[in-house]
Amino acid sequence: MDIVSSVFSFDLPLGPSTTEWPRTVYTMYRSSGVEGLSLEPVSVAPAVINVVAVPWREKMAAARIVVVPSRAIEEMKVVNGTIYLAANHYPLPLNISVAIGKEVFETQTLQVVQPYSIQELDVRAGRLELVARLNGSPALGAVVEVIDQKNDTLTMTADARGSTSFLLPAGSYRLIANLGNETREAQFAIRYGQDLPLSIEFGSAPSQTLSYSLAIAGVIGAGASIWVWGRLIRGGRRGNLASR
Structure with missing residues (x-):
């Protein structure tokens, strides 16, 4: 792209490997009809922390992740269980809390060892x-x-x-x-x-198998009770007649 200003910004994704992260900016320019090439180092020091649930090592994408602010952190963003940050010095201690809604269920301190690094924070779940x-x-x-x-x-x-x-x-x-x-x-x-x-x-009514089974058992139980009492009554009558 053509740039007419001495100040510009650009966005580049941070890939899964730190070797793919930009460290140098090459710019081509033309001054007084003469073309030149400039090589400048990227002036930010990024790091990535993936907050993962163990033992599956899946990112806690739906959790609320809170990082205690620090003067060493220049920029920071949390997206889908990943913390992206740029700091002005390393090692960098981070105090990280993981929450469901308002309720924090785990807090840990992680030492970010160096820039251009990807680390994981293990969370029980x-x-x-x-x-x-x-x-x-x-x-x-x-x-x-x-x-x-x-x-x-x-x-x-x-x-x-x-x-x-x-x-x-x-x-x-x-x-x-x-x-x-x-x-x-x-x-x-x-x-x-x-x-x-x-x-x-x-799409279908909740299963009533248990209710039907209990109802049938109740009917069978009532029938058995009637049969037993009938036998007892008849037996009692026979006993009374015999005694007479």
Whole structure:
């Protein structure tokens, strides 16, 4: 691009390998009809921290990640479980908290050793693996809310396979799933390191098998009681007649 100013800015993505990160800017210019080439070092010192749930090493994309401010941090942004920052000196100690809603469930200190580095912060969690189905087929677009005991909520949408996954601190939760005008609810508890599968069905009435079984058992039980009492009454009458 042609630049007519002595000051300019540009954006470049930070790839998965630090060797791909920009360290030098090459500029070509023309002055008084003469072309020249300038080589300048990039004046920022970036680092990346991925906040991951163990043992799966998945990024805590839905969690709220809070970093205590520091005068050494020049720029910082948190996106989908990753902390991007530029600092004016390293090593850099970071105080990082991970929360679901307002509730902080883990706080750690991480030492960022050097610029142009990618590090991971391990966070204990459990994983809820939810599958939503519509009449037996994947329920694409089902909206799933997981609510903790303090009413903090995480919301995700089921993918083309009807699947969604939540990384959560250990505890008890309530789940609400919506698809169109249908709603399903469930309650569950999860432990650290646990993979918890859960399936929700839309498009058909919730199963009444247990209720029907209990009702049938009640009828059978009542019938058996009537039969037993009938035998006792008849037996009692025969005994009375015999005694006469």
